[in-house]
Amino acid sequence: MGTNVCETLQISSPSFSAGDNIPKKHTCDGEDINPALEIGDLPEETKSLVLIVNDPDAPNGNWVHWLVWDVPPIHFIQENSSPGTVGMNDFGYINYAGPCPSLGTHRYFFRVYALDIDLNLSSGSNKEQVYLQMENHIIGTGQLMGLYSH
Template sequence: MEPVKPVKIHLKSSAFDAGETIPEQYTCDGDDVNPGLELDNIPAATVSLAILMEDPDAPSGTWTHWLAWNIPPSQTIEENSAEGVLGKNDFGTILYQGPCPPMGTHRYFFRVYALDIKLDLPAGSTREQMLKALEFHVIGSGELMGLYSKK
């Protein structure tokens, strides 16, 4: 039996357009709250959503800023929200921590996954644990990339 190819979810934000600068309020130079996200084309069979935000341009390798799972399926993830179960980011905290590059302009990828299950993971689990748990359960996914340079 062939694995199901995930549906493409259209992920966008009213705060910034794909490939554009993430506004300061969503970074360490501002309020450090997550931007609102809008999802279109979520598969009907979605049981939960998972989110991952990371910076592949960090000096030490890809840096995780935000991860959450078991978010109820919805067209919107509100600004400054803590929906679902939060994982541990690479700052060592269990919350959203926005862009804060030490130098230069970095890319920040927001990824959303539509899952056919709820993940059986405790709060504070790592990126690797979340990605392993969602393997074989992704029925849709989307991505939004924004840029940021520290002030």
């Protein structure tokens, strides 16, 4: 996306391991709350974080479940929290919407981007607006992938 040197962030969750099933609690079949995330190896120049949770296996393509920006450069995102400014997900809501696949097992990517700026976008902005503002400001990125099926 950007032209900056991009470092690898370490993303993990106390709720599930990479490649494992996401607990029901974090899905539409449970409490529908975001899992806690641990973030390691943030670049020193990090001004803010962007968090995007998406499902590339959705029938309509890359479906965004959660979009958050201007998260301070923290190493832990609490379960059931709004750590920054929340944007419009692809369901048309300004909140976390957990995994809820129509058919089969889907992959869900929890991606964190370290930026050298704050985005200062209004709450409810969409993914296109966020991606546009992030361009050329990504200095680190990492992801955690989990699986879910009903």
